[in-house]
Amino acid sequence: MTVRASVAARVGLLGNPSDAYGGHVVAFTVDQLRAHVDVDDQPGLTVVDGLGRPTSASGVEEIAGLIASGVLDHGAELLAAAIVAMDASGHRARDVRLGFGTTIPREVGLSGSSAVIIAALRVLAECCGHGWDAVDLARVALAAEVDVLGMAAGPQDRVVQAIGGLVD
Numbered sequence: 001m002t003v004r005a006s007v008a009a010r011v012g013l014l015g016n017p018s019d020a021y022g023g024h025v026v027a028f029t030v031d032q033l034r035a036h037v038d039v040d041d042q043p044g045l046t047v048v049d050g051l052g053r054p055t056s057a058s059g060v061e062e063i064a065g066l067i068a069s070g071v072l073d074h075g076a077e078l079l080a081a082a083i084v085a086m087d088a089s090g091h092r093a094r095d096v097r098l099g100f101g102t103t104i105p106r107e108v109g110l111s112g113s114s115a116v117i118i119a120a121l122r123v124l125a126e127c128c129g130h131g132w133d134a135v136d137l138a139r140v141a142l143a144a145e146v147d148v149l150g151m152a153a154g155p156q157d158r159v160v161q162a163i164g165g166l167v168d
Contacts, residue, residue: 005122009033010111035102035115048099049076082120085144111157134162
């Protein structure tokens with residue numbers, strides 16, 4: 001059975017990127033642009049990149065090693081980071097195959113990477129019988145980008161995408 005979660009793009013109206021320094025922002029989601037993540041049960045952990053290429057691992061530690069080695073790209077690293085961050089938050093992902101799609105344009109500041117990660121965290125939680133509140137979801141998604149992937153990021157994108165709509 002396939003389970004899907006989807007998350008809208010984010011537009012920073014005012015204050016971006018001051019959130020990384022404790023500043024105030026006004027931002028909103030754009031529902032017409034979305035990332036979705038699909039999950040299917042299967043043995044082991046598999047992440048499928050945006051080109052349709054699967055990479056499998058026996059567990060979270062091996063997924064973390066694949067991230068560290070830099071062999072994952074084209075979005076597979078985002079799915080893998082969600083698995084690792086979820087595990088670090090105390091919620092182990094079941095054996096699954098994760099794939100994604102998106103209509104959010106790349107590298108134009110609409111938070112496509114955080115949309116993929118949040119969608120992955122939502123669908124993984126649903127499969128594991130766990131529910132995130134918006135703050136915890138945003139916190140774990142930020143950890144996936146900053147701690148797991150080493151990206152520079154503030155909390156704005158993830159908070160807005162976890163809540164949806166206009167957030168100030």
